[in-house]
Structures are given as structure tokens and as C-alpha cells.
Amino acid sequence: MKNYTPPNQGMFGQIFDTILVLVLVYVSLMVPLLFKAAAKAEDAATVAAAAVKASWESLGQNAVQQAQWVKLGYDPEKAATLINSRFDYTIDPIMLLITIAVVGGYFWFMLKVSDQEYREVIREKFDNK
Amino acid sequence: MAGEKIMGSSNKPIAMLKVLNPFHIWALGVGIVLVGEFMGWNFTVGKGGAYASLIACWVIGLLYTCVAMIDSEVTSTVAAAGGQYTQAKHIIGPLMAFNVGLYLVMAYTMLCAADALVVGDLMKSGAEVMGYANLDTKPFVVLTVAFLAWLNYRGVFATLTLNLVITFLAFSSLIILFFAVDPLHQGVVLQHQALLTDLPYGWIGVVAALQFGMWYYLGIEGTCQAAEEVRSAGRSIPLGTMGGMMTLLVAATISWFVATGLMPWQYLGQAVTPMYDAATLLGSSQLQLMLFIATAFAAIASANGCINDASRAWFSLARDRYMPVFFGAIHPKYRTPYRSVLFLVPIAVSFAFTGLLDQVITFSILSGLLGYTFMTFNMIKFRKMWPLGSIHRGYIHPFHPIPAITLLTLCCATYFATFLGYGASLLSIMAFYIFSSIWFVLRRYKYVKRADQFTMPWPRPKGY
Numbered sequence: 188m189k190n191y192t193p194p195n196q197g198m199f200g201q202i203f204d205t206i207l208v209l210v211l212v213y214v215s216l217m218v219p220l221l222f223k224a225a226a227k228a229e230d231a232a233t234v235a236a237a238a239v240k241a242s243w244e245s246l247g248q249n250a251v252q253q254a255q256w257v258k259l260g261y262d263p264e265k266a267a268t269l270i271n272s273r274f275d276y277t278i279d280p281i282m283l284l285i286t287i288a289v290v291g292g293y294f295w296f297m298l299k300v301s302d303q304e305y306r307e308v309i310r311e312k313f314d315n316k
Numbered sequence: 317m318a319g320e321k322i323m324g325s326s327n328k329p330i331a332m333l334k335v336l337n338p339f340h341i342w343a344l345g346v347g348i349v350l351v352g353e354f355m356g357w358n359f360t361v362g363k364g365g366a367y368a369s370l371i372a373c374w375v376i377g378l379l380y381t382c383v384a385m386i387d388s389e390v391t392s393t394v395a396a397a398g399g400q401y402t403q404a405k406h407i408i409g410p411l412m413a414f415n416v417g418l419y420l421v422m423a424y425t426m427l428c429a430a431d432a433l434v435v436g437d438l439m440k441s442g443a444e445v446m447g448y449a450n451l452d453t454k455p456f457v458v459l460t461v462a463f464l465a466w467l468n469y470r471g472v473f474a475t476l477t478l479n480l481v482i483t484f485l486a487f488s489s490l491i492i493l494f495f496a497v498d499p500l501h502q503g504v505v506l507q508h509q510a511l512l513t514d515l516p517y518g519w520i521g522v523v524a525a526l527q528f529g530m531w532y533y534l535g536i537e538g539t540c541q542a543a544e545e546v547r548s549a550g551r552s553i554p555l556g557t558m559g560g561m562m563t564l565l566v567a568a569t570i571s572w573f574v575a576t577g578l579m580p581w582q583y584l585g586q587a588v589t590p591m592y593d594a595a596t597l598l599g600s601s602q603l604q605l606m607l608f609i610a611t612a613f614a615a616i617a618s619a620n621g622c623i624n625d626a627s628r629a630w631f632s633l634a635r636d637r638y639m640p641v642f643f644g645a646i647h648p649k650y651r652t653p654y655r656s657v658l659f660l661v662p663i664a665v666s667f668a669f670t671g672l673l674d675q676v677i678t679f680s681i682l683s684g685l686l687g688y689t690f691m692t693f694n695m696i697k698f699r700k701m702w703p704l705g706s707i708h709r710g711y712i713h714p715f716h717p718i719p720a721i722t723l724l725t726l727c728c729a730t731y732f733a734t735f736l737g738y739g740a741s742l743l744s745i746m747a748f749y750i751f752s753s754i755w756f757v758l759r760r761y762k763y764v765k766r767a768d769q770f771t772m773p774w775p776r777p778k779g780y
Contacts, residue, residue, distance in 0.1 A: 190765075190766065190767055191765070191766050192765075193637065193762060193763045193764060193765055194762065194763065196637075196640065196641070196763050198642075200640075201640030201641070201642050202640075204639070204640055204759070204760065205639070205640055207755070208418075208639075208752065209663070211748050211751055211752060212422065212748060213670075214748075215679070215744045215745055215747060215748035216667075216670060216672055216675050216676070216679065216744075217672075218740075218744040218747075219675060219738075219740040219741040219744045248580070249510055250510070251507045251510030251511060252510065252511060252580045255507070255511070255578065255579060255580055255583075255597070256580060256583065258597055259579070259583060259593065259597070261583070266582075266583075269582045269583060269585075269586060270582045272586075273516075273517075274362075274363060274517065274521075274524065274736070274737050275737075276517060276520050276521070276524060276736050276737070278736075282735075282739055283735065285743070286731075286735050286739060286742060286743060289743060289746050289750075290731055290742075290746060293746060293749065293750055293753075294689065294693075296750075296753070297411055297412055297415060297753060298408070298412070298693065300409075300411045300753075300757060301408050301409030301410065301411040301412040301413075302408075302409055303409075304409045304410040304411055304761070305408065305409030305410070305780070306780060307766050308409070308410065308766045308767065308769045308770050309770065309776065309777065309780045311766040311767035312766075312767045312769075312770045313776045315767070
């Protein structure tokens, strides 16, 4: 069987392919911002409200912690923004299942297609000498 | 480059120079990662508290020990530029190789962008101390990337020798800082008893901390990108990589020990330059200056190694026509993949200018994590297709398949950790790799010469 001879790609095609990959990267960097922007604004408002009239005692900071905050240039109101800002680890089971399916499906697809392509590579390499 | 090799005057294809030794490999690996001990590791504290950060340091240390063991065996056998990309091409297949190449390019280019941002922010902090407020960081970002790209363009030996020097100096500064805080006498300088708290989020916070725990070591596997440029790959890569892991475990433990003994966890969990802050808290201007320079050195060494590795991965993709062949050229005089080096300069700068530091970092971490997941399949298949004794291996890692199984388990835990707090980013980045894979299958693969994808002098793999 004759080895596969690929076509040569022109300069325009090379530029197009390079730009396409870059566009995909930028889109994937920007998309999560659409989900995060609203949630962040809401969180910031809650934290800012809690920071008003905060004291070291109300923030649960002991004497050593207070001293270190002061050395770092923070007063209770400024520190409250950091102390009250917390992650929410509530798990959405539907989103978790979607994520597992996406990551698992991606690797399944990749291994399956790669195996087909690899058999073609090995056939040409070892059978068509 | 397949079919379009760059030829020298004697009509022989131009190859990269074999000039590196195990110390350069150590410098490449540790150089990329050490910035993670100066900043970034502390986001683990934010996700789960100080103890969660320490547990993440050890658990992810185990993950990377598995990575180093597996990588050393395969790289000492497949000694070619592109590292894991070339391994995937020979063991799994073209689509996997294309994806692995992209993981490498994205992980290192994004990391380079983050490093340049750190240099800019550090300059701004330094200027503020000296009375110049609101310094524009952008020129420093551009200058850092452009200068390092110029070094990489001129030659790998000078590039990695610079890394060796500045990485060693940065690592030494952590040792000096450790002794400066009087580590044997609690309560004199360090205040662990008063500052360490219980787990603020419980054990789920410990799992969540695994995500940024990768910052302690992210990039150590980049050592195998230099496989085509070391004098003895079978000796240098395992030595440099394992030595690098030991160095990083020491540095990570020191960073955690010093910083958690000086700062409340809520501050530490979001600090941009925690080790510089630690030196500032000690009240010594010499230590402050030393940590300022060391943080800058660590970020520069990391960006330098990232340009080196990302350009080799992009070059390898292009040489095999997975990406446009234009980028698969080697400089006739300097023997570097110069077009790839130059191409990545504006890309890294533009990523830095987006200002999306957490997105950029998450992209880098996830690309690395996808690459480690690939290594588990790769190792299992490698031993199955070419059992021990069937081909020459420069290094054989012990206890197979335990490291591969452990690695896969820890990768799954880290995906879950990323889901906790960064689920949207995880799906978005997966979408990028899925669309890129479909694009490769439907459009790019037709330009690939099939038989050229297997270049090792090995017998036919078992089962094929």
C-alpha cells in the first residue's frame, strides 16, 4: 500500500490556522468572566457592608494576629474585607456530573481517535518499508 | 520540519546543539517553578487555610514525584525536543500528541505571562517604597518578555546558564530567610501558635487547596523539553529532574513555615508577593531588598524557562505539521527555534495585558493537569507496548504501575479541587481543547505525514 502524501499548505492557510487557535484561546479566557461578573459584584457588596464598624474582636482576631495586621498596614475595617471574603463550596450535583462527563468524554474521544490514527502511522512505518 | 528541513551549508539538516548538562536541567526545571514558592502557593491558604496548604504541598508533592518518576523513564528513552508531545506521538497517537503539544504551549505561555505580571507588580511596589506611586507596570512586562526572548533567540546555553545563576541565588535567599526568622525558637520571631487556626472550611477546603497546590511544583516536567540539547539525556534528565524535585520540596516547606508564622491566613491567602511581605514584617531593610531581588529573579528565571519550553513545544508541533510549518525552522547560526521564540513574545505579552491573572493562572494549571493525566495512560501503554528488555531505557522507574495509578487518582482529586471555586473556568478551558481537537481531526491532520510520526529506532509495538 502506498504511503499517504499530504498536501502542502499555502501561507494564507498557515496564517488563518494560527489566528484561529489564538481566537479560541482568547474566547476561553473571556467566557468565565461572563459567569463570574454578576456573582463577584454581589459578594463585594455583602463584604463591604460587613466591614463597616468592624473591630478586631468582632473579626475574631487574637492579640498576635491584630499586631501582624497592623504591621501590614491594615486597620479593622480594611482587614474585614479580606477576613469576611470566603469561598462557597456548595456542590451543585448537576454541574459536577456535567463536568465529569466533559472531562471523561474528552479523554475517551481522544484515546479512541488517537488509536485509529496511531494504527495508520504504524502500518505506514512498518508495513510499507 | 517534515519535508521542509532547514539545510546547512554542507546540505545536512540543521539540528539543535547538544551543550547542556544535569545542572542546566536542574536550572530549567527549578527555574520555571521556583517563582511558585515566592508567590502563588499561598492561594492554597486562601482556599483551605494554613494547614490545608501544608497538606496540599505534600499531596501535590507526591503527584509531582510520580510525574518526575514517569517522565524520567519515558524521556530518557524518547530523547527529542517537544518532551511529552514527542512521547505521545510515539506511544498514544497524533491527536493526543497535538493536545499534549497544546497543553505545553498554553501552560508555559500563560505562566510566562503571569511571571511578567509579577515582575511589573514588584517594580511598582519597589517604586512605591522609594516614593514613586502609580508606576505603570506595562513597560516592565514588555521589557521582561522581550529581553528573555532575545536571550532564547541567541542560544540555549547562555539562556540556561543565566537561569542556573539566578535560580541558585533565589533559592539561597529562601535559606537565608529561614535562618533569619530563628526557626528553633517559637515566639521570638515566628508566631505559629497564635497564627495557625483550625481548618476554616473543614476537609473540603483541604481538597480545594490541591488546585493551587500545583503552584508549588508546576513546570518541573519541563526539563524534558531540553532532551534534544543535553549531552547525555539518559543521565542528565533523571538527575536534573529528581534533584529539582528535592530542591522544590525544601523550598516549598520553608516558604510555608516562614510565611504562616508571620501572617494571618486571611492576609496570606490573597497576598501577591508573600515572601517579600514576610521580609518586610521582619523590619530589616537588607532582608527586604534581598527578597525583592530574589522574587524578581525567580519570576525572570521562570519566564525564561517558559519561553524556552513553550517555543520548543510550538516548534515541535510545527516540525510535524500539526501547526503551520513556518514555525518549524531552526536558526542557521544560533541553532534555536527562533521563529517560535519570536511568535510567542506578543502572545505572552497580550495574555499579560488582559489583566485576567486568575484566569491565566487557572489556564496554566489546568493545561498542566491535563498533561499529567495523559502521562498515566502513556506510562501504562509504554510498558505494555514495549516491555522491559525490548528497548533500551536510560532509566527504569520502580514500583510500576503504582506511580501511574497514584498519579491518576491525584489528578482526579485536583480536577475536583478546580471545580470547587473555578468550575466555569474548568469547563471553558475544556471547551477550548475539545474544539481544538475537532479542528485538528477535521482540518489539520490531512497535512500530517503518517509514517514520519514514528522516528524512534524501536521494534513494532505489541498489539499493533
